[in-house]
Amino acid sequence: DQQVKQNSPSLSVQEGRISILNCDYTNSMFDYFLWYKKYPAEGPTFLISISSIKDKNEDGRFTVFLNKSAKHLSLHIVPSQPGDSAVYFCAAGGRGSNYKLTFGKGTLLTVNP
Amino acid sequence: DGGITQSPKYLFRKEGQNVTLSCEQNLNHDAMYWYRQDPGQGLRLIYYSQIVNDFQKGDIAEGYSVSREKKESFPLTVTSAQKNPTAFYLCASSIEAAIPGLAGGRTDTQYFGPGTRLTVL
Secondary structure: OOOEEOOOOEEEEEOOOOEEEEEEEOOOOEEEEEEEEEOOOOOOEEEEEEEOOOOEEEEOOEEEEEEOOOOEEEEEEOOOOHHHOEEEEEEEEEHHHOOOOEEOOOEEEEEEO | OOOEEEEOOEEEEOOOOOEEEEEEEOOOOOEEEEEEEOOOOOEEEEEEEEEOOEEEEOOOOOOEEEOOOEOOEOOEEEOOOOOOOOEEEEEEEEOOOOOOOOOOOOOOOOEEOOOEEEEEO
């Protein structure tokens, strides 16, 4: 049973436009959410996180939005750059997972010049 | 500089052999984790350790073993009992791991090493 779902395996956007990556979760006990970026054959790099007491967190070009009632979060990248091309993983943790992280399967973002 | 190191980057072994993957961190983190990534899959937790000399099974622990004799080190052994050992293995650490059921528990951000690609021939 997948508790964290990234329903889009891939996304393609033009350089300079907005990239929106989506993530849904089923466990209402999750209270901490993270996004990681991963290049092939490398370890994931932490991008941004949000706790359940907030609905938005911003860091430079990256903004994460959390909609608790819909159990949905999204990552916005503005403006998108070719170097953003990577796999993006959503992860969630909290009492529902004994505070361990549960990862989605990832979305491959391709930013075209 | 601080970080998590995994060695080697690529590892080849013959079927039936045990192999140990190294993971070292100098971030002074209490908690360490091992994940496995397969194509088209997310990261699946193999084992984790919240403190020295203690570790727990994750979601896919069968065929693996770990030890945590030092805070800085969390080696993973892939045994011959692991049916599909070829994969990309990732080690991670976090400042501390909350104890389930303990008041004030929380989830901490995990930071990852560069990974080891294991291929069993």
